[in-house]
Amino acid sequence: MKRFRLFMAMAGLAIALSACKQQSNPDSADAGAMPSTAETPAPAPKPDALKKEQVAVVVELESPVRAAADGLSIEIPVKITNKGTAVLSSELRPPVMVGIQITGTAGDMTSEGAVRDFKRAPFPLVAPGASVSVVVNVPVNERIAGRKLAIGLVQESIRWFADWGQPDLVIGPFTPCDGKVCGADGKPL
Numbered sequence: 001m002k003r004f005r006l007f008m009a010m011a012g013l014a015i016a017l018s019a020c021k022q023q024s025n026p027d028s029a030d031a032g033a034m035p036s037t038a039e040t041p042a043p044a045p046k047p048d049a050l051k052k053e054q055v056a057v058v059v060e061l062e063s064p065v066r067a068a069a070d071g072l073s074i075e076i077p078v079k080i081t082n083k084g085t086a087v088l089s090s091e092l093r094p095p096v097m098v099g100i101q102i103t104g105t106a107g108d109m110t111s112e113g114a115v116r117d118f119k120r121a122p123f124p125l126v127a128p129g130a131s132v133s134v135v136v137n138v139p140v141n142e143r144i145a146g147r148k149l150a151i152g153l154v155q156e157s158i159r160w161f162a163d164w165g166q167p168d169l170v171i172g173p174f175t176p177c178d179g180k181v182c183g184a185d186g187k188p189l
Contacts (some may be wrong), residue, residue: 004121005127024119030151033075042138043117048085048092048093048160049094049155049159050086050096050155050158050159052164053085054084054085054086055084055086055161055164055166055172056079056082056083056084056166057080057081057082057083057084057088057152057161057166058079058081058083058167058168059079059080059098059151059152059153059154059167059169060077060078060081060083060169061076061078061079061132061169061171062077062078062079063077065077065171065183065189066139066189067180067181067188067189071158071179071180072139072179072180073137073138073139073140073181074137074138074140074174074181074189075135075136075137076100076135076136076137076138076149076151076171077133077134077136077175078098078132078133078134078135078136078151079131079132079133079134080098080123080126080132080133080134080153081126081130081131082126082127082128082129082130082131083128083129084128085103085128086128087125087126087127087128088123088125088153089124089125089126090122090123090124091124091125092155094129094155094157094158095155095156096123096153096154096156097120097121097122097123097153097154097156098120098121098122098134098136098151098152098153099117099119099120099125099149099151099152099153099154099160100118100119100120100121100136100138100151101114101115101116101117101118101149101151101152101168102114102115102118102144102148102149103147103148103149103150103170103172104147107148109150109162113143113146113147115143117158118138118141118149119138119139119187120121120154120156121124121134121136121137123147136151138181140176140179140181141176142176144172144173144174144175144176144181145175145176146173146175147172147173147174148170148171148172148173148174149167149170149171149172149174150168150170151165151168151169151170151171152166152167152168152169156164161162
């Protein structure tokens with residue numbers, strides 16, 4: 001008896017599935033009997049990668065680098081000036097971020113020990129011809145010992161603006177000392 005009930009339940013399920021398939025299949029004979037209410041979703045917009053000719057930026061130190069109140073990071077106040085033709089912002093898709101890199105042993109991004117993707121910081125919309133001020137927090141980290149920091153813009157998963165010849169702001173060297181950050185003179189900031 002249990003087998004018979006199971007067989008009947010499976011047969012009912014098969015009939016129900018068959019009916020559903022006929023209703024959703026526009027090629028079936030009964031396709032006009034029940035219109036489909038489901039709409040095909042619009043494809044997601046593709047992210048826009050900026051182009052070299054749209055990009056011209058100046059990243060400059062706005063005031064001296066200082067230790068953060070927590071003593072565990074440094075605050076780097078920068079001014080970003082957009083001299084290009086495209087709007088720049090962390091709100092874009094893909095976003096444009098302030099990127100902090102640690103230079104290598106030769107003081108550049110190609111020598112040993114360079115850290116290309118050390119830290120990122122968002123910034124608000126900056127229209128062509130405008131500037132925005134941002135304070136970038138950089139954590140105390142042994143990797144910065146005796147190294148400089150290169151600060152520039154990067155469109156995530158696309159390209160560093162420096163690859164298009166846009167200059168980075170290079171500051172330092174910095175060194176961790178007793179859990180804080182010291183400047184080139186060995187004194188805490």
